[in-house]
Amino acid sequence: MAEKTLNVLEIAREQVKHACDKLGADPAVYEILKNPMRVMEVSFPVKMDDGTTKSFTGYRSQHNNACGPFKGGLRFHPAVCMDEVKALSTWMTFKCSVVGIPYGGGKGGMAIDPRDYSQTELEKIARGFARAIAPIIGEKEDIPAPDVNTNGQIMSWMVDEYAQATGEFQPGVFTGKPVDFYGSLARTEATGYGVATMAMEAAKKLNIDLNNVTVALQGFGNVGSYAGMYIEEAGAKVVAVGDHTGTIYNENGINIKALMEYNKVNRGVKGFEGAEHTEDNILTMDVDILMPCALENQLTSENAGDVKAKIISEGANGPTTPEADKILSKNGTTLVPDILANSGGVTVSYFEWVQNLSRYNWSFEEVQTKQKKLMVDAFEDIWSLAKEYEVDMRTAAYMMSIKRIADAMKMRGWYSDTPQTEIVEEKALLATE
Ligand SMILES: NC(=O)C1=CN([C@@H]2O[C@H](COP(=O)(O)OP(=O)(O)OC[C@H]3O[C@@H](n4cnc5c(N)ncnc54)[C@H](O)[C@@H]3O)[C@@H](O)[C@H]2O)C=CC1
Numbered sequence: 001m002a003e004k005t006l007n008v009l010e011i012a013r014e015q016v017k018h019a020c021d022k023l024g025a026d027p028a029v030y031e032i033l034k035n036p037m038r039v040m041e042v043s044f045p046v047k048m049d050d051g052t053t054k055s056f057t058g059y060r061s062q063h064n065n066a067c068g069p070f071k072g073g074l075r076f077h078p079a080v081c082m083d084e085v086k087a088l089s090t091w092m093t094f095k096c097s098v099v100g101i102p103y104g105g106g107k108g109g110m111a112i113d114p115r116d117y118s119q120t121e122l123e124k125i126a127r128g129f130a131r132a133i134a135p136i137i138g139e140k141e142d143i144p145a146p147d148v149n150t151n152g153q154i155m156s157w158m159v160d161e162y163a164q165a166t167g168e169f170q171p172g173v174f175t176g177k178p179v180d181f182y183g184s185l186a187r188t189e190a191t192g193y194g195v196a197t198m199a200m201e202a203a204k205k206l207n208i209d210l211n212n213v214t215v216a217l218q219g220f221g222n223v224g225s226y227a228g229m230y231i232e233e234a235g236a237k238v239v240a241v242g243d244h245t246g247t248i249y250n251e252n253g254i255n256i257k258a259l260m261e262y263n264k265v266n267r268g269v270k271g272f273e274g275a276e277h278t279e280d281n282i283l284t285m286d287v288d289i290l291m292p293c294a295l296e297n298q299l300t301s302e303n304a305g306d307v308k309a310k311i312i313s314e315g316a317n318g319p320t321t322p323e324a325d326k327i328l329s330k331n332g333t334t335l336v337p338d339i340l341a342n343s344g345g346v347t348v349s350y351f352e353w354v355q356n357l358s359r360y361n362w363s364f365e366e367v368q369t370k371q372k373k374l375m376v377d378a379f380e381d382i383w384s385l386a387k388e389y390e391v392d393m394r395t396a397a398y399m400m401s402i403k404r405i406a407d408a409m410k411m412r413g414w415y416s417d418t419p420q421t422e423i424v425e426e427k428a429l430l431a432t433e
């Protein structure tokens with residue numbers, strides 16, 4: 001079974017449509033959710049260190065705000081394009097709804113590799129992007145955050161630039177800020193902590209003792225490193241880590257904290273002394289738990305059949321294609337889907353935003369306890385729904401979130417029930433096509 005498509009927007013739409021059908025949702029629901037409500041493409045000039053001027057292009061997609069302001073990260077990566085940003089914003093809508101936080105979905109990005117620029121140039125690019133999207137974002141409108149290759153420093157420049165562009169200092173317009181500048185304790189750790197927590201919940205359901213499990217980790221950035229750290233703390237052995245520089249392996253377990261220190265300096269896992277380099281594919285290694293924490297379309301119809309892990313907790317957005325989902329589900333793999341597994345980041349972004357709006361700070365424990373409760377409750381609901389409807393956890397997660405969004409859209413009057421006669425006619429028409 002080859003992939004129908006690797007276009008992430010088409011994949012996101014297929015996931016939504018599949019769940020709408022399972023739910024028996026009114027046709028209007030998919031009709032509204034298949035497209036973002038607004039997308040913006042901006043271009044702006046930046047004076048480079050050598051005196052030349054370069055034009056940069058950026059995107060922001062606002063998928064749906066039925067449940068609250070648009071929310072989602074900004075990605076700096078060479079593969080960023082409009083379709084990717086639209087797909088990522090679509091996933092954000094359902095992610096926020098899965099954990100029941102009062103946001104809709106947004107996402108943005110620029111097709112750049114930050115490593116190609118000096119710090120001064122990067123600051124100018126970040127500021128230029130923030131100024132360009134300032135007309136459509138705001139503390140109560142659309143709240144960006146870090147994603148691949150962006151971080152708290154970039155968010156801080158953006159808050160400052162937004163203040164200069166609008167004349168209003170709104171620290172809550174961006175989240176994922178450093179703790180010393182309106183950030184929240186436990187935000188840096190949040191996404192990885194959530195990914196590890198979801199793997200642990202799945203292990204509990206399968207009666208797997210964490211002290212006897214091995215883990216493979218793809219991606220060792222913000223998400224992957226903390227996912228590794230927390231699962232190691234819970235007793236598991238992380239035997240393999242892969243990133244853009246290569247894959248390392250140690251059957252006795254890799255010391256994750258030491259690897260984090262190494263990674264900070266060397267910007268990659270390659271060469272770490274506590275493990276050996278391997279050419280084996282990280283995704284199909286003989287481990288109990290796999291945590292893909294890098295990019296989209298990693299588990300495909302090509303390799304899903306070779307996956308040996310019993311549990312997959314998706315740290316990345318969209319790491320698994322629909323065809324791979326079917327293979328994994330048929331093979332009995334328990335997969336905690338991205339919109340649940342990596343929802344810890346946006347959950348703590350929400351807590352950061354609440355703290356910003358109230359100008360009050362919570363302790364690390366308070367934030368992490370609140371995060372864990374929201375995610376574990378959502379896991380339980382989705383686990384039960386998946387059993388009840390005999391669907392995989394991804395479909396169940398979408399069903400739960402679509403129901404909430406559909407209810408909000410209906411209450412707001414964005415659609416009303418399509419008369420049954422029309423649905424019957426539409427189905428009859430489809431059957432003859
Ligand atoms: N940062 C956050 O709070 C959240 C991030 N995510 C998602 O998690 C994923 C990772 O994000 P971050 O950790 O924030 O990014 P990051 O920029 O901190 O790290 C990205 C990691 O992916 C690795 N990578 C890149 N290309 C790769 C390749 N071809 N093969 C293997 N590894 C590769 C990099 O080496 C790096 O270790 C993305 O899909 C992102 O959208 C999801 C929810 C929240």
Ligand SMILES: O=C(O)CCC(=O)C(=O)O
Pocket residue numbers: 071072073074095143144145146147175176317342343345346347349
């Ligand atoms: O923290 C946030 O607001 C968004 C994080 C994000 O971009 C994601 O969950 O993919």
